[in-house]
Amino acid sequence: MDEKTRILICIGAATAANCIPCFEYYFKKGEAAGLSPEEVDEAVDLGSQVHKGAHMALRNSIANVMGRKKSYAMPCDNQSKNSCCG
Numbered sequence: 001m002d003e004k005t006r007i008l009i010c011i012g013a014a015t016a017a018n019c020i021p022c023f024e025y026y027f028k029k030g031e032a033a034g035l036s037p038e039e040v041d042e043a044v045d046l047g048s049q050v051h052k053g054a055h056m057a058l059r060n061s062i063a064n065v066m067g068r069k070k071s072y073a074m075p076c077d078n079q080s081k082n083s084c085c086g
Contacts, residue, residue, distance in 0.1 A: 004033050008043040015047030016054070049075050 007030045014022035030040060056072045063070050 004030070004035055004039075007033055007035060008039060011040060011043040012047035012050070015044045016051040018051070 007026055010026040011023060011030060014020075014026055027040065052075045056074050059072045063072075
């Protein structure tokens with residue numbers, strides 16, 4: 001895997017994990033590696049989608065444990081039974 005791809009994965013993961021220090025670290029590495037703002041934005045958008053999916057899955061599990069019928073929509077286009085991302 002090339003260095004830019006590694007950094008983009010880390011930027012997306014930092015976003016999904018809400019880790020500002022990690023994001024700042026990998027953003028600086030990305031700048032040095034020549035990542036474009038558009039590439040960073042896409043990684044951030046994907047990380048945000050994963051974070052939102054995890055949160056909605058948590059909310060659905062909590063509702064289920066509490067015996068509620070309410071279900072929160074998952075953010076991904078290709079929903080499956082166990083994952084919001086495919």
